Amino acid sequence: MAKNLFRIFRSFQSFVSLPFTKNQVAHPCASVAFRTTFDRTMVQALASFFSPKSRDFSLPNSSWGEEMIRLYEFYNNQCEGENHGGEWRRLPSYNRSLKYASGGVYLSKIIQSKARLFTRNIREPGAAFEYVVFVSKDEQRCVCVFQSGHLLEGPPGHVHGGAIATMIDTVTGSHASILSAPVMTANLNINYRSPIPLGNTVLVESCLDKREGRKLFISCKVTSTDGSKLHTEATALFLSINVSHLLRG
Numbered sequence: 661m662a663k664n665l666f667r668i669f670r671s672f673q674s675f676v677s678l679p680f681t682k683n684q685v686a687h688p689c690a691s692v693a694f695r696t697t698f699d700r701t702m703v704q705a706l707a708s709f710f711s712p713k714s715r716d717f718s719l720p721n722s723s724w725g726e727e728m729i730r731l732y733e734f735y736n737n738q739c740e741g742e743n744h745g746g747e748w749r750r751l752p753s754y755n756r757s758l759k760y761a762s763g764g765v766y767l768s769k770i771i772q773s774k775a776r777l778f779t780r781n782i783r784e785p786g787a788a789f790e791y792v793v794f795v796s797k798d799e800q801r802c803v804c805v806f807q808s809g810h811l812l813e814g815p816p817g818h819v820h821g822g823a824i825a826t827m828i829d830t831v832t833g834s835h836a837s838i839l840s841a842p843v844m845t846a847n848l849n850i851n852y853r854s855p856i857p858l859g860n861t862v863l864v865e866s867c868l869d870k871r872e873g874r875k876l877f878i879s880c881k882v883t884s885t886d887g888s889k890l891h892t893e894a895t896a897l898f899l900s901i902n903v904s905h906l907l908r909g
């Protein structure tokens with residue numbers, strides 16, 4: 661059982677770390693170009709974990725505003741391409757990571773058929789969390805372009821603090837997973853400095869501060885897209901776990 665789970669999580673980690681190449685915003689549904697046979701093989705292997713119909717939520721959709729598209733293009737243009745190694749790599753994002761894994765009765769404890777990733781479970785594009793995460797080549801930094809939707813309201817006209825915490829956990833958690841999957845958030849410490857107007861696009865940037873054995877210390881800040889306004893600062897501690905940890909209940 662533990663072996664099965666371990667295989668799945670390793671696959672997931674490979675998936676998160678996959679060196680996906682640049683996608684053109686004009687063709688958001690175009691399939692990715694593969695750099696090497698290895699990449700192609702990895703993606704084919706991963707097909708067994710994802711339905712052919714799985715939607716990559718980190719590609720542009722009609723709800724994305726001008727700023728969201730502009731920043732997506734900015735980072736996407738610096739992604740690894742056919743003939744050059746870019747500075748960033750885009751992370752694909754699905755609403756279910758382990759749905760198609762098979763592992764018998766033990767896995768069914770953690771893989772419920774109706775379970776969906778919290779940030780990707782609203783059908784209406786643009787209503788809640790629209791975001792795309794890029795990771796730097798050395799994997800020390802992540803940058804997320806996040807557009808908040810109308811369902812995320814907290815104070816009138818502004819984004820709910822819990823929704824901001826969710827995005828911080830998502831970006832730092834994705835970052836930690838790239839470095840050492842599987843992980844769990846042990847501590848998240850947030851200072852809210854200025855409110856985020858609802859509908860705005862902001863940057864959520866994470867940085868690996870320190871690694872100590874199983875511990876990953878990651879800091880994060882949320883700013884306006886020109887960097888002039890600091891909205892939120894956070895520090896997070898992630899612990900690498902043994903997958904059997906998830907079965908303890």
Ligand SMILES: CCCCCCCCCCCCCC(=O)SCCNC(=O)CCNC(=O)[C@H](O)C(C)(C)COP(=O)(O)OP(=O)(O)OC[C@H]1O[C@@H](n2cnc3c(N)ncnc32)[C@H](O)[C@@H]1OP(=O)(O)O
Pocket residue numbers: 669672757829830831833834837841842843844845846847875897899900901905
């Ligand atoms: C792979 C999947 C990826 C998916 C990615 C999709 C993208 C979305 C990403 C979304 C991401 C969403 C992510 C989520 O939402 S994860 C969901 C939210 N998190 C949880 O539910 C975690 C609940 N807690 C636990 O399960 C355990 O407590 C953990 C696993 C965290 C540690 O229990 P474990 O038994 O393993 O460890 P230990 O207790 O022996 O401690 C070991 C060491 O750690 C130190 N320590 C422990 N806790 C704290 C603390 N709070 N502050 C400071 N230090 C702490 C401790 O002192 C010790 O240090 P030392 O004495 O050795 O020096």
